Amino acid sequence: MADLDDLREGTNFAGPATTASGFHLKGLGGQDWGMRSRLSRIFDPADGKTVMLAFDHGYFQGPTSGLERLDRSIVPLIPQADALMLTRGALRTTIPAENGKGIVLRASGGPSVLKDLSDEEITVSIDDAVRLDAAALAVQVFIGGENETKSIKNMSTLVDQGQAAGIPVLAVTAVGKEMVRDARYFRLATRIPAELGASFVKTYYVEEGFESITSSCPVPIIIAGGKKVPEREALTVAYRAIQEGAAGVDMGRNVFQSEHPSAMLAAIRSVVHDSLKPDEAFELFEQLSH
Template sequence: MDWGMKNRLSRLIQPDGHCFFMPIDHGYFQGPTTKLEKPWETIKPLLSYFDALFVTRGVLRSAIPSAIDKPIILRVSGGTSMVGKDLADEILTTSVEEALRLNASAVGLSVFIGSEYEKQTLSNLSNLVNECNRYDLPVMAVTAVGREMEKRDARYLGLCCRICAELGASVVKTYWCEDFDKVTNGCPVPVVMAGGPKVDTDREVFDFIYDGMQKGAIGLNLGRNVWQNNHPVAMAAALNAIIHEDASPKEAEEIFVAAQVM
């Protein structure tokens, strides 16, 4: 790994080896998203708690101040929507030159393994890695499942993560699942959690994030559970404590409650 790649990854992954990425790229396939109507107003209060921002070029240019001191992971795949035929039919939408122009520290794209568009999206990943390696620009592969949420098990996600690593991804973003160590143990590059099962309480979020960290994840790429929460700053503070301070779910819950009255 050359100096440029190491330097960019060091912006994203903190000295403790962990990271908390904040995704606000949801509009690229689902359009206007609750609490992201004005992205900067939503994330500005959260800035001190996350380490990097995952965003599209359109929102970055139109809504995020250029003086932001957080590294950018640029979403570079898309081309489908919630009302279209198949979310998996993605293409590369943004060039590496554009990512460099925007001073991105990394780029991210989705792959849909097991779908009709498996080969297409894995080809997107391979071609992107080939181009990014010329400039020491890290690639984060996102193991998307589209509408097929039942695929979130260790066998499937472990397969996805390993394939992404084999094709050259620097980091893989995937869902938490039961037996998450089977996913991380089979992946030779860092794994960050995209989220987990649908839950009813904030404590359950803390539980699965803590479990994932204990089982080999280096961090988190979680948005809606934070900025759609009734107390987004408190949620960000609690998750940051799990990621960077090894807080237990109980301790995170206490931080969450205390931060609501600050």
């Protein structure tokens, strides 16, 4: 085991990625064909970016605002997303099989908002993931949480099973209320899952040092939308994250809780795929809202 008496915080995070694999996602060019094929259903091969629509909140929150009726709120938005992050129950009951989007399947769960959320288990078998043609499996990782080791074990088990079946794993960093949301924490919370086999990582944007997070993680990072904020603010966060090395966004509440969800999703796409600046994207949002 490494000596823990002289832990030094890393400082050399600058410079572009140097690995040239011919594949459009960093760190993943050596994966099997099936893995790369599934990742290409999530990340657009033209630019290596993704706009994921997350609506898996019901697995621990129930019918939260905006997700009371998935058939009304989510199905009309599907054409504008690159990939969908959801539960297998929502997939089977509500999502048309001909939708053509990459399916990022929520594969962990257990506790509700009434319990300790970090006490999760794997809730989807690899056989069912294959049966559902999942493009990736998503699992929470609670770095620094009460059940940190358990969540890492959950992720590692899914990575083993996913490698055998050709299905990549998305590690979702879960931050407890008592934790400091800064670049130092997120470098730790994203690097650990990547080191242990996650193909891509979902985390939060921070204003100071976000580039050190994306550069020190050897696999793609996408950002979570987090709580609902004004549209211009959400578009600004998305723009900054992409400019500072993120490979996409996975937004939920800032889309389906917007007064104009379709317009908001289109504006987010313009930021991620067309490099529109926040003011330009917000202008597009306002145009499409009328």
